[in-house]
Amino acid sequence: MPLMLCVGAAALLYRWLGGVGWSRSERLRWALAWGPAFAFGIPSCALFAARWCGLDGPLPWSVAALGLVAAFALTARRAPRSIAVAAVEVHVGRAPAPRGTTAVRLATGVLLVVTALLLLDTFRTWQRAQPAGMWDAVAIWNSSARFLARAEAARLPELFGARSEGHPEYPLLLGGAVAAQWELVGNESNSVPLGMSLGFAIGLAAALHLLVRICGAPLFAGPAVLLVFSTPVVWKWAFAQVADLPLAYLALAAALPLVACLQDRAAPELPPALSGFVLGLMLWTKDEGALLAATLLFLFLALRLLRGGDLGAVRGEARSRSLGRTLGFALGALPGVAALLLFKLTWAPLVPERATFLGGSGKVAKLLDFERWRLVAAETLRHFDPRTGGALWGFAWPLLGLGLLLWGGRLRWRVAPGAVLLSGAAAVTFTFYALAFVLSPYDLAWHLSSALDRLLMHVLPLLAAAVFALGGDGRAGAGPEPPAS
Amino acid sequence: MPIPDQVRARVLSIRAILFLALLLPVWALGVLRGERLIGSVAVLPPFFGEDLARFDRVRPRLRASAGAILLLDSSARSSYGQRYFAAQYSLAPTVLSLAFAVDAVAGEGWKGEPRYVLCVFDDPGRHAAALAALESATRRRGLGFLAEPVDGVLTLVRLGGAGPP
Numbered sequence: 001m002p003l004m005l006c007v008g009a010a011a012l013l014y015r016w017l018g019g020v021g022w023s024r025s026e027r028l029r030w031a032l033a034w035g036p037a038f039a040f041g042i043p044s045c046a047l048f049a050a051r052w053c054g055l056d057g058p059l060p061w062s063v064a065a066l067g068l069v070a071a072f073a074l075t076a077r078r079a080p081r082s083i084a085v086a087a088v089e090v091h092v093g094r095a096p097a098p099r100g101t102t103a104v105r106l107a108t109g110v111l112l113v114v115t116a117l118l119l120l121d122t123f124r125t126w127q128r129a130q131p132a133g134m135w136d137a138v139a140i141w142n143s144s145a146r147f148l149a150r151a152e153a154a155r156l157p158e159l160f161g162a163r164s165e166g167h168p169e170y171p172l173l174l175g176g177a178v179a180a181q182w183e184l185v186g187n188e189s190n191s192v193p194l195g196m197s198l199g200f201a202i203g204l205a206a207a208l209h210l211l212v213r214i215c216g217a218p219l220f221a222g223p224a225v226l227l228v229f230s231t232p233v234v235w236k237w238a239f240a241q242v243a244d245l246p247l248a249y250l251a252l253a254a255a256l257p258l259v260a261c262l263q264d265r266a267a268p269e270l271p272p273a274l275s276g277f278v279l280g281l282m283l284w285t286k287d288e289g290a291l292l293a294a295t296l297l298f299l300f301l302a303l304r305l306l307r308g309g310d311l312g313a314v315r316g317e318a319r320s321r322s323l324g325r326t327l328g329f330a331l332g333a334l335p336g337v338a339a340l341l342l343f344k345l346t347w348a349p350l351v352p353e354r355a356t357f358l359g360g361s362g363k364v365a366k367l368l369d370f371e372r373w374r375l376v377a378a379e380t381l382r383h384f385d386p387r388t389g390g391a392l393w394g395f396a397w398p399l400l401g402l403g404l405l406l407w408g409g410r411l412r413w414r415v416a417p418g419a420v421l422l423s424g425a426a427a428v429t430f431t432f433y434a435l436a437f438v439l440s441p442y443d444l445a446w447h448l449s450s451a452l453d454r455l456l457m458h459v460l461p462l463l464a465a466a467v468f469a470l471g472g473d474g475r476a477g478a479g480p481e482p483p484a485s
Numbered sequence: 486m487p488i489p490d491q492v493r494a495r496v497l498s499i500r501a502i503l504f505l506a507l508l509l510p511v512w513a514l515g516v517l518r519g520e521r522l523i524g525s526v527a528v529l530p531p532f533f534g535e536d537l538a539r540f541d542r543v544r545p546r547l548r549a550s551a552g553a554i555l556l557l558d559s560s561a562r563s564s565y566g567q568r569y570f571a572a573q574y575s576l577a578p579t580v581l582s583l584a585f586a587v588d589a590v591a592g593e594g595w596k597g598e599p600r601y602v603l604c605v606f607d608d609p610g611r612h613a614a615a616l617a618a619l620e621s622a623t624r625r626r627g628l629g630f631l632a633e634p635v636d637g638v639l640t641l642v643r644l645g646g647a648g649p650p
Binding site for chain 1: 500502505509513515516518520521528531532537552569570571580582
């Protein structure tokens, strides 16, 4: 069922993204990259909306899901039909292919196939050994799905409010999507959350590949996927049925239109409602998604201002088009954002420990406690160091460090705005994660040991996309200058 | 002498070749370590042991109940999570609360309203003692007590309601 939904969503996206300036291959790439977000995001938001309105059974949420699909089809039809990446592809395509390109492509292709086969074997191992997923899958994510699938809608606020353990306050993208599919297939099969994991993993690969291409480094797109998917921590979490890999995927998927827009000022944008929807889903996936989404948006706006200053300077028709795009983006983000707000304000219980992350006494003392910062830094470095963190990360971090050393000079907003956005988002997000650890109300050593690897996995694909994008021909990255008017 | 742009465009830069060449061992090592990691997953017993299936068997009895109490061995307090989460996952949407002592279930705070208690004890002696204490506390107040053993570890108990059955 999950893979069927992905294929269906990708087919719809392929259709919605058709228009002037799109090559078939680029449409396919975008459809694959965004497919899982729409395949699981639409049913999840629709199911939550139906349940929140007190409507039981699959019919109400199916109607809501169809309504969302129709709305997206309509907005996609009205949106400008051209895209930055198509233009980038033309520029890249015109350049003479450097010697060695074919060998790199061939080797990358072979290794990608081998990696995919090994990961499929990993998928089967999970299916056999841990069909219910890892600890958190049972305790948190699939447990919420069972509440959504089994309880009458009218009782859900009371039930979520009464739960004291298993993070009933966590957002419900996974829970809602799993519950919706359980209702469709008529049983609570473990294959649903497991299949969704596979869908998200494919989406992550497709989005990462496309991001690096958009940044003007198509030759480095495959290698970027190879690095991320040969990192043991990704093997550990990909099929564990938890929300961390989905969030890492959605961060890339949401960054796609922002990077495409930054990389080519001359080209019209994607249907903004579709871009907004993907970004909104980040908030509906995990609490950390709000931070990632805000960081991406803030950096995007800052870079737009730096690159063109067109946020405040647009006039007349351009201003109304810009306002229209912003409105479309906001409307697209509405399902995810509204679902989160309604859930947090009406269903989710207040969890005292989480409320004390920022509030409560002793926060200033924790913030100024050098020992806590040292512990966070030491634990992070332990993950980065292959001698101590190799079992989870291999040599992924040192290689990315080397990449930054080799091409860090290209990390300038005029030359490589996409890479600046991606690496900036990774850096800012991780800084806030570190701050959260320092302020943590839990035992710090326990908190770090239980969460740090998953949080680092959120930023690994962003950083990998940035480094591999820089590694390509940096001059192709910025796209063409806008035509003189 | 600077390398002309045309030449530069015709050949992958040394840095790019070095980086991509280094990716190969990084990939190989990552895959090997990933295989090792997944190998350990493959031989792990399921995270929740037999508890998922155990609590699944009770679900039909609790379907109509909004809440139930999970009474666990106090010696297992530090590792209650496995039992609790397995039970909550299996028995959703019945909301479970946790107790580690009979007094917390059938003590002074209990007004005698009917309630389901899931007694989960690995040690048969402690299991029997907990059931006896529960029964005694309930009957002393003239209330109903009905115990249904599910297996050697789990007993479903219905407390309260009208008189002793």
